[in-house]
Amino acid sequence: MMYIPDWLSYFISAGFGLIAGSFLNVLIHRIPLGKSIIKPGSHCPKCGKPLRWRDNIPLLGFLLLRGRCHSCDARISIRYPAVELLTALVFVAMWTRFGWGALLVLRDWPLGALLVAITFIDLDHRLIPDQLSIPGIVLGLATSWADPGVGLWSSLAGAALGFGFFYAFAWIYEKATGRQGLGGGDIKLLAMIGAFAGPLGVFFTVMMSSITGTVIGLVWALVARRRSLMKFAIPFGPFLAAAGLYYYLLGDVWFRSMIRM
Ligand SMILES: [Zn+2]
Structure with missing residues (x-):
């Protein structure tokens, strides 16, 4: 080259x-x-x-x-x-x-662009449009076979887990609180991240975004002096996007350090 x-x-x-x-x-x-x-x-x-x-x-x-x-x-x-x-x-x-390489242009950059767009749309409107997340899932799956870090099976498993994880999570949350906590847009975004990063990426993204989302939500609630935290929903998409991007860029670094611990 x-x-x-x-x-x-x-x-x-x-x-x-x-x-x-x-x-x-x-x-x-x-x-x-x-x-x-x-x-x-x-x-x-x-x-x-x-x-x-x-x-x-x-x-x-x-x-x-x-x-x-x-x-x-x-x-x-x-x-x-x-x-x-x-x-x-x-x-x-x-x-x-x-x-x-071709993957940078056809897979890595488009993923980054999708995550940026989704982050700001969710911040503005509390919604993650299907016009972005669904093509994202398709692109993640379609280019996965060429990505030595993920591969087709891992990509499929990641997308499926992304759907499943959040459905389970949303169901439990609704049963526990009686309110809807997570939107369908979040589910499709996590499936998209799974299609790019595989099942480990989904686990990491859920863990990391829950922690950062909770910490920032608490700080925000204190600053805004909201009495009821539970009624105060901040958009979750930006946290998912940031955690997913972090894992996509540095996931194997993170994983190696976990094994060494
Ligand atoms: Zn003008």
Whole structure:
């Protein structure tokens, strides 16, 4: 394979991440509203003026505009460049971990992009759209045979466990509290993570996201001075996505340290 120096690889993966992140901003905004993700082009949410081509350049467009619309001067949310930067970070991390290859482009990067989009849609709307999670499950399964770290059987087992685990968990939670705790979107997201990371990834993701979700939920409840913790639901998708990504990137490191303990 052609030799690519590291600095150039960082540059290229960050660049693809920024471009992908800019597209994710469109997905995050439009999918929950049921709008087309292709037409019309990006426009200012306040005055409706279409963006000029240079305003559309990831990150740079925002900086050149100094965070304001070019025609009506409305503030542009810092969320847009933040999503682009985060996606760039995830893409660079994927390259650092897995290196160049077809799998990086067809499996690792799309997984990262899906997790970023799902995280922000869940934060905004408390929902995880099937339009993202179901293609994600299919992609995870379809590319698993080529991934030496997972393989087809492990991928199938992971997806099945992802479904099963949460169904059981949701059932027990409902019996115990009399309320619905987990949405169907969470179940499909965990199945998607399972399709990419295998059954161990599902175990790890459930464990890790429960711990981080509980800690952050408690802190949040204290800050917001909510009396009843149980009635206060924070979206669980971002915790699942973060834990799943962590395992996908560093799972074998984690697993090895567990064996050594
Ligand atoms: Zn405007």
